Amino acid sequence: MRIGSMAEKRSFKCKPFTVSNFVVLVLSLFPKISSSQSYNYGDALSKSLLYFEAQRSGRLPYNQRVGWRHHSGLTDGLDQGVDLVGGYYDAGDNVKFGLPMAFTMTMLSWGVIQFRDQIADGGELRHALEAIKWGIDYFIKAHTHPNVLWAQVGDGDTDHLCWQRPEDMTTSRRAYKLDEENPGSEVAAETAAAMAAAAIVFRTTNPHYSHLLLEHAQQLFEFGDKYRGKYDETIEGAKGYYTSVSGYKDELLWAALWLYKATDNSTYLNYAIQNANAFGGITWAISEFSWDVKFAGLQLMASLLPMEGKNEQQRQILQQYRSKAEHYLCACLNKNNSTNVQRTPGGLLYTRQWNNMQYVSTAVFSLTVYSDHLQSTNQMLNCHKDSVGPTEILSFVRSQVDYILGSNPVGVSYMVGYGAVYPKKVHHRGASMDPYRDSKVFVGCTQGYDSWYGRQDPNPNVLVGALVGGPDSKDGFTDRRGNFVQTEACTYNTAPLVGVFAKFNALEKSNSSSLVSSI
Numbered sequence: 017m018r019i020g021s022m023a024e025k026r027s028f029k030c031k032p033f034t035v036s037n038f039v040v041l042v043l044s045l046f047p048k049i050s051s052s053q054s055y056n057y058g059d060a061l062s063k064s065l066l067y068f069e070a071q072r073s074g075r076l077p078y079n080q081r082v083g084w085r086h087h088s089g090l091t092d093g094l095d096q097g098v099d100l101v102g103g104y105y106d107a108g109d110n111v112k113f114g115l116p117m118a119f120t121m122t123m124l125s126w127g128v129i130q131f132r133d134q135i136a137d138g139g140e141l142r143h144a145l146e147a148i149k150w151g152i153d154y155f156i157k158a159h160t161h162p163n164v165l166w167a168q169v170g171d172g173d174t175d176h177l178c179w180q181r182p183e184d185m186t187t188s189r190r191a192y193k194l195d196e197e198n199p200g201s202e203v204a205a206e207t208a209a210a211m212a213a214a215a216i217v218f219r220t221t222n223p224h225y226s227h228l229l230l231e232h233a234q235q236l237f238e239f240g241d242k243y244r245g246k247y248d249e250t251i252e253g254a255k256g257y258y259t260s261v262s263g264y265k266d267e268l269l270w271a272a273l274w275l276y277k278a279t280d281n282s283t284y285l286n287y288a289i290q291n292a293n294a295f296g297g298i299t300w301a302i303s304e305f306s307w308d309v310k311f312a313g314l315q316l317m318a319s320l321l322p323m324e325g326k327n328e329q330q331r332q333i334l335q336q337y338r339s340k341a342e343h344y345l346c347a348c349l350n351k352n353n354s355t356n357v358q359r360t361p362g363g364l365l366y367t368r369q370w371n372n373m374q375y376v377s378t379a380v381f382s383l384t385v386y387s388d389h390l391q392s393t394n395q396m397l398n399c400h401k402d403s404v405g406p407t408e409i410l411s412f413v414r415s416q417v418d419y420i421l422g423s424n425p426v427g428v429s430y431m432v433g434y435g436a437v438y439p440k441k442v443h444h445r446g447a448s449m450d451p452y453r454d455s456k457v458f459v460g461c462t463q464g465y466d467s468w469y470g471r472q473d474p475n476p477n478v479l480v481g482a483l484v485g486g487p488d489s490k491d492g493f494t495d496r497r498g499n500f501v502q503t504e505a506c507t508y509n510t511a512p513l514v515g516v517f518a519k520f521n522a523l524e525k526s527n528s529s530s531l532v533s534s535i
């Protein structure tokens with residue numbers, strides 16, 4: 017099976033406000049490649065976690081480090097009799113979209129599970145755990161009954177009519193609920209995956225919390241599986257923003273694998289084995305991995321499971337999962353015979369124009385995880401064209417990470433606040449206006465567009481750690497607030513990078529001369 021148009025999405029994620037005076041300021045006129053430069057991955061790691069504090073909704077704690085943000089969304093859910101205060105804004109707007117928020121938490125948790133020691137080594141474990149807990153605490157509130165999950169607060173249409181700081185929001189904060197009559201298997205299952213992954217993260221440091229998360233995860237999975245339906249048909253406000261193109265079967269398999277990993281209960285493994293074919297788990301060969309299409313991610317998870325103790329059927333199916341995962345990895349490495357992920361002339365993986373960085377981010381995460389796996393099991397990755405070893409994979413990952421941090425034709429760091437040159441006009445409501453701390457004067461719905469959105473000046477607040485949408489297929493980048501295709505950042509862009517930065521930071525520290533410089 018091939019995917020054709022399976023992932024043309026987020027088509028209306030950000031309302032284009034003005035398209036008229038599009039001043040193309042193609043910065044690529046000033047090439048500045050410095051590939052031999054060594055980056056401070058520890059700094060990138062710390063910054064990546066600060067970003068999550070800037071995206072917080074709710075009542076901010078005393079130790080909030082991003083000072084230009086303040087409390088917001090303090091009555092979310094109130095009208096509907098539920099406390100939905102907290103969680104994260106997903107990008108440059110002020111809506112709380114359940115599906116990408118849950119995916120962000122799953123990936124952040126996976127990063128901690130895989131790279132816990134390296135994150136601790138970089139001094140950031142506490143911040144990583146706090147970032148996860150902030151999202152997961154919200155899911156606990158949102159899961160009010162075994163078969164009820166509140167899956168969204170606010171809606172894209174009204175939100176996008178306004179350009180307001182979250183602290184000033186006057187837009188609709190209506191909350192949207194999933195239940196037995198109004199199913200939404202993608203969000204139920206992705207939230208189950210996030211909570212199961214977080215249960216692993218907190219297993220030793222907070223066993224009570226971990227146990228609670230497992231209960232929620234099991235119920236949510238059962239709810240999503242038993243009452244099947246596409247969430248964007250239930251929550252109309254999600255369509256056009258986070259349309260589920262791949263449906264919910266990938267999320268169900270993904271959640272089952274996370275639950276298996278968290279509980280070791282073979283019921284969940286068998287679910288992923290029995291449904292492997294019918295749900296596309298071993299039939300789809302796809303070369304992208306995102307908040308929507310997660311076959312590649314679940315195939316990778318399945319291929320990391322140990323074969324010991326599995327029966328013949330399980331082994332066979334797991335092997336098929338693995339072969340599809342390897343298709344994805346080989347495609348990223350440009351080692352497949354024909355289907356590969358495109359690259360820009362500057363060498364960046366290129367999937368599509370709108371927020372391309374999200375795909376780069378999941379690809380480098382997957383490759384890093386697999387490289388570690390090959391290393392520890394003393395194996396090679398056999399692609400059509402070539403066999404690739406763990407060091408070569410890591411070397412490619414490093415090229416992508418360094419591109420992100422500044423080794424690119426434009427010479428800009430696509431991670432905001434990293435280095436000297438980075439996007440200054442990020443498409444982000446809160447960052448683009450005077451901070452609430454300094455100016456409590458209310459900014460109205462359209463007033464924000466009039467006074468702040470179209471300004472030529474840099475944003476008053478630096479959205480440190482945000483990974484913006486990134487360059488186009490020719491490495492071009494236009495730093496303009498209205499250019500949301502390139503200058504908007506999303507929580508799920510940064511989340512997979514946390515562990516990868518930690519890994520490179522640790523490599524650099526432990527083996528600064530030999531290993532890292534050779535890759």
Ligand SMILES: *[C@@H]1O[C@H](CO)[C@@H](O)[C@H](O)[C@H]1NC(C)=O
Nearest residue numbers: 234238279280281282283284
């Ligand atoms: C495994 O999970 C299933 C489904 O939640 C449950 O019914 C069963 O009791 C669990 N088994 C064990 C050994 O905990």
Ligand SMILES: *[C@@H]1O[C@H](CO)[C@@H](O)[C@H](O)[C@H]1NC(C)=O
Nearest residue numbers: 351352353354399400401402
């Ligand atoms: C890939 O192409 C090479 C060279 O054309 C060929 O030898 C090989 O059999 C192909 N591999 C697969 C799996 O198609």
Ligand SMILES: CC(=O)N[C@H]1CO[C@H](CO)[C@@H](O)[C@@H]1O
Nearest residue numbers: 301339342343352353354355
């Ligand atoms: C068409 C092509 O060459 N793509 C292949 C890449 O590798 C996977 C796994 O071996 C194949 O399934 C694809 O067909």
